[in-house]
Amino acid sequence: MLNKTLRAAVAGTFLATGAMAADFTACQVTDTGGIDDNSFNQTAWKGVLDAQEKLGIDGRYLESQAETDYEANINSLLGGQCDVIITVGFLLGDATAAAAKANPDQKFSIVDYAYDPAIPNVLGQVYSTDEAAFLAGYLAAGMTKTGVLGTFGGINIPPVTIFMDGFYNGAMYYNAQKGANVTVLGWNPDSREGLFTNNFDSLDDGRAFAQNLYDEGADIVLPVAGPVGLGSAALADELGTDKMKIIGVDADLYETDPEKGYVYLTSITKRMDSTVYDVIERTMNGQFVGGLLVGTLESGGVGLAPYHDMEDLVPDELKAEIETIRAGIIDGSIKVGG
């Protein structure tokens, strides 16, 4: 293992000092929902685009239209044309592991999956999303007028529910601090049950689920389902932001969904673009080592987007509290695990 790493490092230095590394190709396999989903896949692809611009690499992608495509898509990228294959999403975990074991010389990186034990040619990118979601939960609890928050997810998998965990616990932390009684609908962190659309692409579901939560009194909704949340945003757009606000996920949706940008209170950003960029840079420099890359609040891998149009709505006191909690999470004095 050490020997391999050393050899890779030597080879990498050789490459870097030798010819220009312009022939580097990074390939990406998206999850369902499309590369232009304003959210999950798009953020990860942005990492490749950034690398294209700054490092002069070549980037290619393949969209998965269904779960049956995962293995086939990874397969069509094999054969030496890609220096690193980046698979985006927990659900690609099985397919990526199979391909990585069958092709030990091909470097892989996967977003949202940590292999145990680690596979030497796979670098996992995972995120302490609950840290940022905790802040969003606290913020939402401070902002709600009805005292009811809502959330729903795409599929009940860890990278989705970690948003809901953090959000729930943040709201409970607000209750404990302020003696308030804000409730969170759509997720129970103890029974691990909640509302799930069971897909990552139906905008209609996003609308229907937000409507149900609204009917139950929720005035701030956190959809954790990639483009599905755009359907919820459309509902908020119709109802008006005094009746419903949305919290975005993955990217700063104010930026990626500018038409309805004003409905977003904030976004829980998961900077897959920066970790993907990091992976590409490491691989180019010959520093690729299988294992894990973790994005945290401290490293900036996860965070809370600016309030944008809601800037004036959020009380200064609440903003200050959020900053205090952020510092508390980073120094470890506040535990986001509930």
Add this chain to the structure above:
Amino acid sequence: MTYQDPTGKLSEKLLDRAAPDRAAFEDLVIVPLFAVVVALILGALTMLATNVDLATIGKSYVALLNGSVGSLNAISETLTAAAPLTLAGLGLALGFRAGLFNIGAEGQILVGGMATVIVGFSFPGMPAAIHLPLALLAGAVAGGLYASIAGWLRAATGAHEVISTIMLNLISYRLIDYMLRLPFIQREGRADPVSKSVLESAELPRLLSFIDPNLRVHAGIFLMFAAVAAVYWLLFRTRLGFEFRTSGESPDAARYAGMRAGLLIVLVMGLAGALAGLAGANQVLGVLGRATPGFSAGIGFDAISVALLGRSHPIGVLLAGLLFGALEAGGRQMQVDAGVSIDLIGIIQALIIVFIAAPLLVRALFPWGFSKLTKTSKE
């Protein structure tokens, strides 16, 4: 007098009389061929309209060819994609022949695949020679029974199969969601709906993994060819097939001849569902190794196109399935090599169907491709 005819119309007339299937041949072969060509041309125009330059368009069509038949891996991918489409398409073709428009292949694939997965993970230690056939049988039986519901509803109450099969599709989605959360089906340690993995003894073995472990083509293609032969035999060599076709061509005549329409409907639907169930089994045993909510991936709907394109003839369905498989495999390569959106393949597929469905339009576009007599012949 006849030899004086300079235009040769008469000789064609004679030829038509000698080979009455000429018009049918044109419908079966030339129309689909031109439909594909026109669809590819219109696809190129679509790309042009979306600011894709000519060089990229050329590159993407080369990639389409390369990715579908250009290498061993490409052929393997084409066959892998073609197998479930052909299997489900055969089932639908059977229904079309008997005058039943079955939209329910998607649901039958899901239910059949689900039953297959349960058998596939439930019997550890069973030899493959028993386990694999048993798993396939479970898929066929479950798919067949599920489809028979629509057949029975039609026969007993007159409920139209288009409506009931669509409704059964919707029911199957939720049924699969529910079943995948049952403790004995759901994989240990997972909270999302995903089944346990199929045991190796039930897997459809990969055929070329000794050359390259990434070649995915599996024993399901034998299933595909066997099903084509079986459906051909059933339709054209058995009494039951004759009854199917008769009740499709003319239900009144069939009834007058003493055929039991109700029983036939249930039988046709059951067989169609069994074939769709086999398509589902093919996917879970050969490709996926497990079931998840979306494992049917729209194959049941694409199979409708396959059956229509193949004119409900077993050989035609096989060719159409191979074409759609090639489009799927090649489309992936198109995206990799030229960066063209995979959605374009969907557009091309849809255009092919449009032109197949409008043979007169194709004839009008390519008058030189058809004998002139066909205008007056039955169309």
